[in-house]
Amino acid sequence: MSLLQEYLQLETRRQFFSRGKNALGYAALASLLGPAMKLWGAESQTGSLALPHFPAKVKNIIYLQMVGGPSQMDLYDYKSAMGDWYDKDLPDSIRRGQRLTTMPSGQKRFPIAPSKWKFSPAGQCGLMMNTELLPWTSKCVDDMAFIRKRIFPR
Numbered sequence: 001m002s003l004l005q006e007y008l009q010l011e012t013r014r015q016f017f018s019r020g021k022n023a024l025g026y027a028a029l030a031s032l033l034g035p036a037m038k039l040w041g042a043e044s045q046t047g048s049l050a051l052p053h054f055p056a057k058v059k060n061i062i063y064l065q066m067v068g069g070p071s072q073m074d075l076y077d078y079k080s081a082m083g084d085w086y087d088k089d090l091p092d093s094i095r096r097g098q099r100l101t102t103m104p105s106g107q108k109r110f111p112i113a114p115s116k117w118k119f120s121p122a123g124q125c126g127l128m129m130n131t132e133l134l135p136w137t138s139k140c141v142d143d144m145a146f147i148r149k150r151i152f153p154r
Helices: 003-010 013-019 023-039 135-139
Strands: 119-122 127-130
Touching: 127 135
Parallel strands: none
Antiparallel strands: 119 127
16 A cells, blocks of 8 residues: 555545645636736736636535534434443543543543434435434435545555
């Protein structure tokens, strides 16, 4: 296995999304500034503005960066086994002796708690999601794309 493949397998969800967080902004800026770039003299070596080599197919993009919003554990990341672990301490095999955050630094124990919201299957695809907090989103879940990074055992 190459070093890049190993890195991508160990990459966290936060790292995955942070790599591409500006890509949509750059694409939008390029499309907005396209005609203006000719006025500024930004031309390629051939003497004309460099355009993509394929026609655009995407009509609209909605990119949500919900800083301070509800966590994915309460919206889309259903964990059925969390109910079995309720009020049990977080195993050392997960924590590995690390301090979680500065908030629980004085805590004697770290109990596990599942989401307090109701999850149920939504759409024809049957995606388990929070239909209580997102009733309207659950009705159009079949028209959405959900990116989930899975770490597979080696």
